[in-house]
Amino acid sequence: MIASRPKAILARLLAGSVAMGVVAVSPAAAQTTNNAPGAAAARTEVPKARPWMNTALSADARVELLLQAMTLDEKLQLTFGYFATNADWLKTPIKNWVYPKDGLPASAGIVPGIPRLGIPNQWQTDAGVGVASQRGPTPRLRTSLPSGIATAATWNPELAQAGGAMIGREAFLSGFNVQLAGGMNLTRETRNGRNFEYGGEDPLLAGIITGHEIKGIQSQHVVSTMKHYAFNGQETNRNNIDHKIGEQAARQSDLLAFEIANEVGQPGSVMCSYNRVNGHYACENDWLLNTVLKRDWGFKGYVMSDWGATHSTSEAANAGLDQQSGWAFDRSAYFADALREAVNNGHVSEARATDMARRVLWGMVSVGAFDTVVTGDQATKIDYSAHAAVTRADAEEGIVLLKATAGLLPIARTAKSILLIGAHADVGVLSGGGSSQVYSHNAPTNGLVVPDAFPSGFPGPKTYHASSPMKALQARTGATVTYLDGKDVKAAAAAARKADVVVVFGEQWTGESIDVPDLNLPDGQNALIDAVARANKKTVVVLETGGPVVMPWLGKVGAVLEAWYPGTAGGEAIARVLTGEVNPSGHLPATFPASLAQTPRPVLEGDPKLDRDSHPMGNYDIEGAAVGYKWFDKTGAKPLFPFGYGLSYTSFAMSGLTAAAEGKGIKAAFTVKNTGALQGKAVAQVYVSGAGWEAPKRLGAFRKVDLAPGTEQTLSVTIDPRLLATFDVASGGWRIAGGEYSVMLATSAADVVQTVKVQVAPQTLDRTGK
Known part of the structure; x- marks a missing residue:
């Protein structure tokens, strides 16, 4: 019954490093200059004293020691990524830049390391459900998790983390130390071709599930991205569309999802998206990258561009982009010699260039990529049988x-x-x-x-x-x-x-x-x-x-x-x-509309509607923060199936709801009982309602519990203060208005079992909701 025990699966993955072929190797021993990772043997090199390799030091301290030993050119080298095929080589080579001999076949990209200092190459692979492969006669064959929306439908963070650890393990044993996973754009547009990659429509659910997947990946010494930051809500005209949204609505919806995932998973990298947000490309959007991500959330890692999402040199670097990735997809090599020239001319400060390198290094050091180094393709060591149990468990619960x-x-x-x-x-x-x-x-x-x-x-x-x-x-x-x-x-x-x-x-x-x-x-x-x-x-x-x-x-x-x-x-x-061997326990992470007429945009935006700057435009101010079930609650439309909905072969009773203000949030408790004849898993959902919000209620907490027939369990949850608050743009923080709040125990957004009232005092919180 391994598939029904995510804790056991996760424990096996986290404990299986040695058994599955992961070894601690010094970076110098693992690579020579531009040596392809699939080489049969690596040159043994005796490194000089490298105090930054002292694992007793914090990641911050190690990175600062390393920066002191680096030249400006070495720092800038970490900011520029190649696509991992020969398609990326220019007819006129970039001056002063070292070309990798080749990337791992059919991979996403490479950023050459600095062997002199023991800085490993960054070997990058797509994506969020497993180790992907560029198409070819013999693509890389690996284990695939269910889609991101399927994992969100499990409402089970432990399974998400186990799945992340599994695909992180396969990435590592395939020779990669950067996985372009962590997809999490809210389901604003039900026709979005990439909804399957993401975690649904609610910021709490999406943030927690995706954050745990990131956490699992990085437990395998592989940097995980968090993407596509931000408001990449559709694929139509994705490279040019300008999504308009007010700051309060942005902070209470998509950005809150990213914020929660950042807190849970602590990703080493964030990938900025193709689209514009309020007039500026996401990858040169100072407010998104510098103000929100780095200042307000304290993000220490690096921002990498999506492949083809870099549009400038100085503007992008100063706005917070730290690495141009897969540059062959862009119009120019903006972060190669052009960035060095911008630094030399004072358009980008040397301090900013150092910070770009600092962030790349921190992302790698923080996950152990310096200390447990990829040594090429070791796919023969992948335990496909164990990994099949992980992906099957995810599929079954989703x-x-x-x-x-x-x-x-x-x-x-x-x-x-x-x-x-x-x-x-x-x-x-x-x-x-x-x-x-x-x-x-x-x-x-x-x-x-x-x-x-x-x-x-x-x-x-x-x-x-x-x-x-x-x-x-x-x-x-x-x-x-x-x-x-x-x-x-x-x-x-x-x-x-x-x-x-x-x-x-x-x-x-x-x-x-x-x-x-x-x-x-x-x-x-x-x-x-x-x-x-x-x-x-x-x-x-x-x-x-x-x-x-x-x-x-x-x-x-x-x-x-x-x-x-x-x-x-x-x-x-x-x-x-x-056949009943498994009792279904998935619940919808996104509302199923009865028709497109019920949605904020019955007609897909962006083609040919243009804004005043002749950019295709998407108006997210229509629903603002009222995404998904909140829009249906606000408009009174009855969906085909509501958010959070899911049936079982057994039956459950939920009762005994109590709630009280505790600290800056609310703590609630309730009992779930299996009243049927079969063992099954229930998803208890706690919603909260306050005055002056974008919609009548918000998901405040959830718990999934496995119960034998006739048994019951009392559960407690804590509602995050941000889910009781609105973001106050003037003060730059969260504000709880105070007064009477309704706390609702439910089986879906449309099926409330019990409601209690709670008095909450007015409070002012900082940018992070503390």
Whole structure:
């Protein structure tokens, strides 16, 4: 039962360094100048005295000692990143710059280190669900977690951390020490092609889940980014769109999510996004980078650009950008010789150049990347079996039971015939497209089990992980399990009439750089589901989607499971839930609208709407901080499924809510009891309501608890003072108005079980909510 015990999984990962091939090596012994990390052997070098290698010193102290030994050119070298292929070499070489011989094949990038001082190369890999690979004849094959939104649907920080540790381990053993993970843009636009990478619509849930993933990754001596900072809410015109939002709304929504993740995970790096925010590119936005991130939150790490998101030299450096990454995607090598020239001419101070290097070094030293050094590709040491248990546990807890007609699920053992239809469920499960694409280790050498899936170009190829729901069901049931692709709707309906149970797999492929046109399942799948459900009332729909979809057939089907993109063990996870081997416990991290008309922007912004500077414009002031369920509460619209919603094969009772002001926040306690016949996990949600807020209520805290039938547990939670406050722009801090607050115990944003009133005194908090 390892998959049901995230604490045990995490403990095994954190304790498994030696067993899984991680060794402490001095940086000088691990690399020579521009030596590719996959080299069979590294030159042994006896380093001179390096006081900064004293691990008894703090990261701050070690970095300052190192800076004293560095030249200006060496400091600036840490601010400039290459794309890890030969596509990045200029016809006219950058003067005075050292080229790496090559990066790790099919990786995201490299920043050359300083062997003289024992500073390792920065070997960078995408992304948030595992070690990704640039497409090629033989891509890197690794383990994939479920999508970010699926992990958020677990409402389980321990699983998020275990998953982070797992992909961090694979990154390290693949030769990487920087993982471009930690994606966390709130779901403002339900059509966003990258919603699958992120943690949903609520700043508390997204911040906690993503922060724990970052924490897990960095436990493996791998720097994790936190991205895409900030307000990168859509892919349409992502390189140019200017999102307008007021400071109070910004601080109480997306920025609060990043702030919480920063506190929980303490990332070594933050990746700034492509878009503009209030007129300025995010990667040269002084307010976002210098004021909020570095001054207000005390962020010590470095800000790296997204690939192609650097637009200037002096402006970007002075606004807080510390590293131009994957420069081949930019119009120019802004941080190479141009940055040295800017420093020499006084446009960028030498103190600022030193600070840029300081931040890069701090990010690496703080996670142990100087002391436990990557030594090339050691993928043969990856324990894929143990990692499959991690990703399967994540997938299982992230699956959300949205509808369940009595007696249909779990599938009865008496069922003699089970028909599966659609979405290549005979061979695998869908994954999201773009730079985060992981090709599963158990797939063919080219990573594709459906070789001709459209599209073939970026963000494709559309990829299925080799984890077959059909084979997993065949292994778990005595029924005859068959598969039809569903292309012939009449034939599918005719076959459905003869089956005891029908499971239709509905898919919605999403990916980086493109948004979906609407919330319908594409390619006539809604008509297929409708026809099958009319033919057999015992029809279960399993959705593999990147985010919310509409379900015009909902009233006709017997049950619905949202499985998201469930990762490299997703087929097994789906089968275990369908058969009752696992009780579903996922809850929605994003609202499912009944239609786009209910959303703040029924028509996608940014194309062709322009602002006064002729930039494509996105108006986030429409909803402000009222993102997701808060918008639905504010407008009174009834969604298809509310935020926080999720059913179980058992039943729970929540009661005994008490709450009182404690310190600057509120402490609440309540009891959860399993009143059903099966063991299961409940997600208790605590919402809070105060006067003058952006919406009627906010998520204040949550707990997930595993209970045997008939057992109960009393839980306590503390509501962060910032969730009781509004951000006061004039004073630059948080202000709790005081008075009577409502504290609500709930099973979703729309299903409140009990409410109590609490008196809270007026309080003024600092920028960090303290």
